[in-house]
Amino acid sequence: MVKYLPIMLDVQDQRVVVIGGGAVAERKVGALVEAGAAVVLVSPSLTEALAALAEAGRLSWISRRYAPGDIRGAFLVYAASNEAAVNEAVAQEARSLGVPVNVASRSEAGSFITPGVLRRGRLTVAVSTSGAGPSAAARITEQLAEILGEEYEPYLDWLHDLRVEIKRRELPPEQRRRLLRSAGNLDVLNEMRQGTFIEWSADDIDNWITRNLEV
Numbered sequence: 001m002v003k004y005l006p007i008m009l010d011v012q013d014q015r016v017v018v019i020g021g022g023a024v025a026e027r028k029v030g031a032l033v034e035a036g037a038a039v040v041l042v043s044p045s046l047t048e049a050l051a052a053l054a055e056a057g058r059l060s061w062i063s064r065r066y067a068p069g070d071i072r073g074a075f076l077v078y079a080a081s082n083e084a085a086v087n088e089a090v091a092q093e094a095r096s097l098g099v100p101v102n103v104a105s106r107s108e109a110g111s112f113i114t115p116g117v118l119r120r121g122r123l124t125v126a127v128s129t130s131g132a133g134p135s136a137a138a139r140i141t142e143q144l145a146e147i148l149g150e151e152y153e154p155y156l157d158w159l160h161d162l163r164v165e166i167k168r169r170e171l172p173p174e175q176r177r178r179l180l181r182s183a184g185n186l187d188v189l190n191e192m193r194q195g196t197f198i199e200w201s202a203d204d205i206d207n208w209i210t211r212n213l214e215v
């Protein structure tokens with residue numbers, strides 16, 4: 001069994017080449033566009049949703065079959081055509097160029113796979129079965145969506161803002177660490193879940209920091 005390394009990749013403005021324009025490419029491209037990648041898609045045909053993205057200028061479409069050289073300069077590559085031999089050729093070119101590649105038709109031919117993803121603002125949960133069962137990964141992701149409610153989005157925005165304030169102050173490292181830790185332990189998530197949370201003003205943040213400095 002391959003033991004995959006989970007990482008969170010910043011693909012903002014990075015050139016990502018996708019080969020194929022069917023249902024699978026549509027799913028991968030949706031996530032790539034959401035993450036701000038500069039998607040280049042090579043395929044003789046597109047699904048309706050992909051055509052709409054091309055029309056809106058949110059991806060560049062090269063309307064033909066894959067040809068060697070298409071993935072030069074790519075940060076990532078997705079081989080998602082319905083021709084296994086084409087996907088294998090893409091994977092081989094990517095490997096020779098040292099570019100990470102995902103292969104839709106045969107995961108072992110690629111160097112990374114795509115997890116099921118749940119987002120709540122700044123929170124991202126990625127679920128992988130290491131390829132054992134993609135539809136099981138999708139179902140597990142749905143189950144997690146029931147447990148991890150919408151309150152995580154405002155909660156993590158609030159936590160982010162508080163941590164920025166703490167980090168902005170020039171504090172001795174030990175004090176700073178203690179404050180950052182306390183910020184993560186607050187019961188604010190429960191308050192948000194129950195609808196009893198009252199927005200903190202700049203003064204509230206100041207007071208909280210001062211109080212906790214004295215502890």
Ligand SMILES: C[C@@]1(CC(=O)O)C2=NC(=C\c3[nH]c(c(CCC(=O)O)c3CC(=O)O)Cc3[nH]c(c(CC(=O)O)c3CCC(=O)O)/C=C3\N/C(=C\2)[C@@H](CCC(=O)O)[C@]3(C)CC(=O)O)/[C@H]1CCC(=O)O
Binds near residue numbers: 108
């Ligand atoms: C999670 C998700 C993310 C995404 O694609 O964005 C994803 N597949 C999803 C759905 C899905 N895929 C398939 C079905 C039909 C039912 C079935 O076969 O089970 C369904 C269910 C459906 O469509 O509902 C068929 C399938 N998938 C792969 C193969 C080839 C193979 O196994 O080698 C075949 C057979 C093709 C054939 O020959 O026909 C391969 C891969 N699919 C992966 C990810 C990677 C491993 C993920 C993991 O670690 O578990 C991996 C290895 C590579 C990759 O694609 O990166 C997404 C759910 C999105 C959501 O949450 O809604």
Ligand SMILES: NC(=O)c1ccc[n+]([C@@H]2O[C@H](COP(=O)([O-])OP(=O)(O)OC[C@H]3O[C@@H](n4cnc5c(N)ncnc54)[C@H](O)[C@@H]3O)[C@@H](O)[C@H]2O)c1
Binds near residue numbers: 022024064083104105
């Ligand atoms: N990884 C997954 O989650 C998953 C899920 C289902 C299927 N699959 C696999 O992925 C493949 C693609 O699935 P799909 O549902 O998107 O297929 P699809 O038939 O809907 O789309 C295939 C696309 O590839 C394009 N294409 C064909 N030959 C090409 C070439 N030489 N160069 C560039 N583009 C080319 C077609 O024009 C079409 O746009 C399937 O054959 C299957 O092996 C993977």
